[in-house]
Amino acid sequence: MSRLRHAAAFAWVLASVLALAACSGSTEALDSHGSESRHIAGLWWLMFGLAAAVYVVVAGFIVLAAVRGRRGKPAGSRISPSMFIIVGGLVVPTLILLVLAVVTVTTTNALRKPSDDALRIEVTGERWWWDVRYPGRQIVTANELHVPVGQPIEIGLVSDNVIHSFWVPELAGKVDTIPGQRNVLRFTAEKPGTYLGVCAEFCGIQHAHMGFRVIAQSPGAFERWATAAATPPLQPDSEQTAQGQVLFQRLPCAGCHTVRGTEARGKVGPDLTDFTTRATIGAGAAENTPKNLARWIREAQSIKPGSLMPDLTLSDDDVAALVSYLQSLN
Ligand code: CUA
Numbered sequence: 001m002s003r004l005r006h007a008a009a010f011a012w013v014l015a016s017v018l019a020l021a022a023c024s025g026s027t028e029a030l031d032s033h034g035s036e037s038r039h040i041a042g043l044w045w046l047m048f049g050l051a052a053a054v055y056v057v058v059a060g061f062i063v064l065a066a067v068r069g070r071r072g073k074p075a076g077s078r079i080s081p082s083m084f085i086i087v088g089g090l091v092v093p094t095l096i097l098l099v100l101a102v103v104t105v106t107t108t109n110a111l112r113k114p115s116d117d118a119l120r121i122e123v124t125g126e127r128w129w130w131d132v133r134y135p136g137r138q139i140v141t142a143n144e145l146h147v148p149v150g151q152p153i154e155i156g157l158v159s160d161n162v163i164h165s166f167w168v169p170e171l172a173g174k175v176d177t178i179p180g181q182r183n184v185l186r187f188t189a190e191k192p193g194t195y196l197g198v199c200a201e202f203c204g205i206q207h208a209h210m211g212f213r214v215i216a217q218s219p220g221a222f223e224r225w226a227t228a229a230a231t232p233p234l235q236p237d238s239e240q241t242a243q244g245q246v247l248f249q250r251l252p253c254a255g256c257h258t259v260r261g262t263e264a265r266g267k268v269g270p271d272l273t274d275f276t277t278r279a280t281i282g283a284g285a286a287e288n289t290p291k292n293l294a295r296w297i298r299e300a301q302s303i304k305p306g307s308l309m310p311d312l313t314l315s316d317d318d319v320a321a322l323v324s325y326l327q328s329l330n
Contacts, residue, residue: 004250006150033195033216034171036111036187041072043107045192048095111173111186115152118186119143122156125177125199126163128206128307129270129283142270143212143283146229148222149192165201167216173276174200189216194242205306211284229274232261244325252310259329268308275329293323 002219031044034036123145124131132141148151156167159177169176189195199210217225236242245262248254254264260273278288285304286292295302297319300309312321 006259008147017161029169032171033191033193034168034187034189036172036185037170038190039107039110040173043103046103047100050100051157054096061085062185113153114186119147120154120156121147122158123166123177124208125159125161125166125203126270126302127161127204128199128210130166130210131270134226137226138260139226140260140271141229141274142278143280144215144278145212146215146222146225147189148219149189149216151219152186152188157183157185161205164199164203164210166197167200168197168212169194171193171214172217176201176202189214192216192218192221206285206304209283209285209304209307211280213279226330229277233259233273236328238324240321240324241328242325244321244323244328247322248325251312251314251322253322256308272326272329276324277330282309290323290327293326294319297322 010069029037032041078141120135121292122133122135124133132143132145133139145155155166157175157177158181159179161179163179164177165174166177166185170187172185172289175183175185177183193216195214195216197212197214199207201207203210236245248257248259249263256266256268258265258267258271258273259297260271264272276288280286281288281292281296282300282304285307286296292303296309296315297312299311300307302310
């Protein structure tokens, strides 16, 4: 009877393990497309392999003991109990921890290695979006980082408010943005693509709406983007767009946002100079479409409660003009 019960317990554990393995969920951090994430994934697999081996051995002993039960006299063993404890409880764990320590230190060193030809990007964690600047290139944008494939990237991370954490699982590990301290994240994107990033440190009511994108491009495409991004937008080419620009500068908009080449020089909200090139509004709170933009201008608080963007009470014509103007910024 007891044997049957043990067998049933074992079957239940096995079924649970298999069920867990089936619901694999997101493995993005292990789907690496960057040098740094590859190192981290390698370390993860090593730790997983060692932990799995230890688990299998220990579980094997438990199953063996359960199946054998207490019947009969214990069979004589060539390994004495004290030897068993010294090897299994001391030597093997020490070796495993030693291997992990050495590999962790070498991996950390590889992640921190500075490069002379790195492209520098300065990122500030705001509540709740990311300010992105390319020193020496006159590029200021938000929530989207363009990087050339194959070139080492060095991201300086700071915050002027609370602690955030910058994480693009497929490219690199997470690094916190800490007020009063500049941390550095280094990686090289190995494959063109758009990689999603998140804020990985709870930072307040809109922590979940603090997403960003890293757009890895061929060096040529990156240079084309950089040239366009450094160029101030063209003057409005329609009456409605021109009216939108006047409104933008007269209304509170210009007090918070910058549009390079115009009177709008606010520093509180994201720089909107290349607004149309961005995929989302409010750091991932809504897709960047004219309809969502109109709603954002009118009732940002219903889309992103707690954000610094106030609801503006405006006529339909004014909203349409502002949308038209913002849609012309690229
Ligand atoms: Cu910023 Cu969480």
